Amino acid sequence: MGAKKRPAPQKAAASQKVAAESEPSDVQEEEVMEIDPPARAANPMKSSLYFGGVSPQVKALILSVTGYTEGSFPVKYLGIPLFSSRLTQPMFAPLLEKIRQHVSHWATHLLSYAGKIQLINSVIFGLSIFWGSSVLLPIGIVKKINKLCKDFLWGISAGMYKMTFKRWDSFCLPRAEGGVDIKEVLSWNKTQMLSWIHKLVTHTDTIWAKWVEAYILKGRPAGSKARGTMQAHQFLLRPDFKKLFYDMIRPRGPSFLHHKTIWDSSCYPKHKITGMLAVQHRLPTIDNLCSRGVVLVNRCALCESSLESIPHLFFACPFSAVVWQTTALWFKALADVRLSHTLTWFRLHNRGHGLAKKQRRCALLCAIYLLWQERNKRIFNGAKSAPATLIRRIKLLVLLRTV
Incomplete structure (x- = not known):
């Protein structure tokens, strides 16, 4: 029988050290568990309790049990002040x-x-x-x-x-009704309030919904005593209920027939606003200022011979007529000096999304914007440009935007 070899002292010590590191003792595990803080524990030094409609006895009992301090209103939560009284x-x-x-x-x-x-x-x-x-x-x-x-x-x-x-409420209308698609704050605020009812109907897992169901509704379904409850529930279950409700309660305006011509995506944003105001006769032309008693003498700044008005500026004025007719012929559009006839032609005969049609719409709004800009330069700065200069700028702006 052969004798068993004993491990060398250094190797035995090394193997014991590795075993000790790979298998920690129970004492070490207990020590680690003791120093690890509990998860999601509220810090009493950084927390406060806020009360509303609670008796002093109940308040003192809650504070003594929790160990928190009492906070005072108003307090900000997610940037919004919270109050326990009626909002003013x-x-x-x-x-x-x-x-x-x-x-x-x-x-x-x-x-x-x-x-x-x-x-x-x-x-x-x-x-x-x-x-x-x-x-x-x-x-x-x-x-x-x-x-x-x-x-x-x-x-x-x-x-x-x-x-x-132009009245502010007319700006808060859809583009098809002569506005610029700014949401009306009051109507949208009411629409946001409807989302709270939506949480009750869909039984959303929120503290507010559970509190209302337990203490206000007391187990009854939301709207159980109201007429048309089934129709209201079906409406609130639609994914687009907010959009539909806002459209029902928002202010209404008259139909704006030329919104597709004005609000084409190929046009410059600032040209769209000026074009909309021009079509609606809301630019501060001299005839509009005279009607309000601001200006007493009416004379066109472009031709210096006729009365200034929206139909005259776009495009009955001899200066404007040269600019628009040359531009319209170059883009194969209707070269009519009457703005109303030009807009009607665009609405009936220039529908679609082809490149040539987009260029015509962009050219129309560029012409309106640059003519209005030229008029203002002559009145306030005394600077004048030739029609050929404006025509070149219109062509360049259209090509840069659409090509």
């Missing part, structure tokens, strides 16, 4: 102040009407709806928001009066 207009001062800060900052930049409308539709409307998704905004606050937006759009500063030729 002064409570929305942070919202108005934030909008004023944005408007004051933007006022220092040279922005077109199209750029201002984009900022209103994205930033200011986004702020209003962020607040309006939680509470119903008071009518007074909605009016102040609309006034801030209107003053910013028309460039009206504090203590300044400026005449406007």
